[in-house]
Amino acid sequence: MANIVIDRIRKSFGAFQALKEVSLTINDGEFVSLLGPSGCGKTTLLRIIAGLETSTSGDVRIGDRSIIGLAPKDRGLAMVFQNYAVFPHMTVYENVAFGLRMQKADEARVKAQVEKAAGLLHIEPYLDRYPNKLSGGQRQRVAVARALAVKPKVLLMDEPLSNLDALLRLEMRTELKTVLQSAGTTTIYVTHDQTEAMGLSDRIAVMHNGVVEQVGHPVEIYNHPATRFVGGFIGNPPMNFIKVPVSNGQVAAGEEQLAAPKDVGNEIVLGLRGEAVELAPLPQGLEMKVRVAEPMGSHLLLTGSIHDQPVRVILPASETVKSGDTIGLKLDSKRITWLSPESGRSIPAVSA
Amino acid sequence: MTQNRPWIPYLLILPSVAFLALLFVVPLVQTIWLALSDNGAPSLANAERMVTDINFTRSVRNTFLLTIVVVPVQIAIALAMGTMVSKVGRGRETILWIWTIPLGISDLAAGLVWLSILQNTGYFNSLLFSLGVIGRQASWLSYQTPIALFIAIAVAEIWRGTAIVMVIIVAGLNQVPKEFKEAAEIFGAGPWTRFWRITLPLIRPALQSALILRTVLAFEVFAVVYALGGRNFPVLVGEAYNWQNQNQNYSVAAVYAVLIMIISLAATLIYLKALKVDPERLP
Structure with missing residues (x-):
């Protein structure tokens, strides 16, 4: 068990900067996801930690020991690959035992640890x-068992569930969480699937264009995205961004006045989670033109516009809004994120 | 469409089957009969004549020696080449293209190329002379220098025949996803362990094909040997050629042909058995 310090890692491929000074600290026993769209540098970062790729500059320390320059096998880590990389010419037993065999463990220890890992992942049969x-x-279970059998200080997982079909992915996600919680291994998990990251992680690092945009607890990231990118990437539907005028430090939402953050210009971007609203009569509420209403059973999804800007909001399934309606919305002021129109970064709200 | 007319597939493969039957099976049966008959009656006289010939034992020994030396060296070199080129990024295609040039050269031409290098007035002697290693022309390809002759033929064969092995092995290596090697590396396997325990077992089918092809071809070695050694280095196909053309004895030539076929078949069977490819254990 060990903490991991990623210290100003840079990686360039020719003129292209895949990672631009990424720093991140992962605590002992913590599960951290690197989340972002393809090409954001998350897999590159994981491969640098694994030792499969070299960094242009920067340092990675596991338990206060710099591992840059060490061979992958000397870093005390294990990895689970997207395509499983389970050796086809070895039995499941030999696959799980592979790391222990390489460490020249004696037969009794191999047997004990393979059986323990196999039991954890239910692959004994x-x-x-x-x-x-x-x-x-089942193959992915073998890959996870192979990784856990060596009792790694750090477990790296590269999109381990993305080759599975949707139903199995959900099942494996829950099971992974159970297994990893009991193993207590420090884990770095790369994914582009925000629901996976939300469900599994202690903390999420959202990456975009080679930069970590925000690190935090899943709920914190969901409710208070640090940037427009994070708000748009996390959540389904994504956060709505509505450019609204500011007058006298206030923003009008229907008849209600919301306090805008201090020292902003004439305009600000209002970041609104789709479900942080409730129906209100006009003209008290903020006017929304509903283009399409989709009853989803568990909720009602409305697509339309506010101030001529596209939005998607979620109402309880019991509401009866139809396509083409104009409705009023009351905003939950505690769940509003204010963002700068220029930088796209969030601006702290005025404390009530 | 073929559901309504089930005979169509058979019709389409008929020409190739007829072609092979006519030009392969018929001559094969004729050859076997030619080998095992004398004046229209079954007889082992031709076989007896073959084995009592002064060159028979030498040609069998030479052919086997050459195969035993050449094929493993070719496989080893091809594996090394394939492994090296897999690490190359840019220019990979060009390197492969250059490496496969010997594929386009006929074996007689290849033999003549090496002859121009190794004959008494050849490039090799000129080089040694200019370096002061030898004082006068040395002979490498005569019956007095059997070891040098053997080495010369082996080198020429290796040069000529490695490309096809390499092509098969590179194709095999390309089928192995890089994650297998990466996983092995992370779990503690060094370069040699990765090669022996991961790469080699995973390219078994390619290895099997390459071995069968190269071994069969090695037992049929002729033109390179003929160009470099003439009759100083008898091999099986060379003897068949001599009995057919010099001695005009088609029957003994036919026994040689049948013998070569039996050896090739046996080698193929041994490889199929020894390197059994279990489809269950492939990626």
Whole structure:
């Protein structure tokens, strides 16, 4: 068990900067996701930590020991790959035992640790089989068992669930959480799937264009995105961004006046989670033109516009709004994020 | 469409089947009969004549020696080349293109190229002379220098025949996802362990194909040997050629042909058995 310090890591491929001074500290036993769209540098960062890729500059320390320059095997970590990378010419048992065999562990220890890892992942019935006979989900269990069998200080996972079908992914996600919680291994998990990151992580680092945009608890990131990118990337539907005029330090939402942050110009961007609203009569509420109303069973999804800017909001399923209606909305002022129209960064609200 | 007319697939492969039957099976049966008959009656006289010939034992020994030396060296070199080129980023195609040039050269031409290097007035002697290693022309390809002759033929064969092995092995290596090697690396396998325990087992099918192809071709070695050694280095196909053309004895030539076929078949069977490819254990 160990904490990980990523210290100003840079990576360039020719003129292209894949990582621009990324720093991140991961605590002992913590589960941190690197979340972002493809090409944001998350996999590159993971591969630098693993030792499969070299960094242009910067340092990575595991338990206060710099690992840059060490061979992957000397870093005390294990990894689970997107395409499983379970060796097809070895039985499941030998796959799980591979790391221990490389450490020249004695037979008794190999057996004990393979059986423990296999039990954790429920793959005991397949130990004598070859991976080709297994489904994708079972193969990924083998890959996770192989990683846990060596009792790594740090576990790296590179999109481990993205090759599975939707139903299995959900099942494996829950199971991974159970398994990793009991193992207590410091884990770095790369994904582009925000629901995976939200569900699994102690903290999420949202990455974009080679930069960590925000690090924080999933709920904190969801409710208070540090940038427009984070708000738009996390959540389904994504956060709404509405440019609104500011007069006398206040923003009008229907008849209600919201206090804008201090020292802003004539305009500000109002970041609004789709579900942080409730229906209000006009003209008290903020006017929204509903273009499409989609009853989803659990909720009602409305797509339309506020101030001629596209928005999506969520109302309880019991509301009866139809396509083409004009409705009024009351905003939950505690759940509003104010953002600068120029930089796209969030501006702290005036404390009530 | 083929559901309504199930005979269409058969019709389409008929020409190739007829072609092979006519030009392969018929001559094969004829050859076997030619080998095992004398004046229209079954007989082992031709076989006896073959084995009692002064060159028979030498040609068998030479052919086997050459195969045993050349094929493993070719496989090793091809594996090294394939592994090296897989690490190359830019220019990979060009390197592969240059490496496969020997594929386009006929074996007789290849033999003549090496002859121009190794004959008494060849490039090799000129080089040694200009470096002061030898004082006068040395002979490398005569019956008095059997070891030098063997080495010369082996080198020429390796030069000529490695490209095809490399092509097969590179194709095999390309099929192995890089994550297998990366996973092995992370879990503590060094470069040699990765090669022996991950790469080699995963390219088994390619290795098997390359071995069968190269071994069969090695037993059929002729033109390079003929160009470099003439009759100083008898090999099986060379003897068949001599019995057919010099001695005009088609029957003994046919026994040689049948013998070569049996050896090739046996080698293929041994490889298929020894390097059994279990489809269950492939990626």
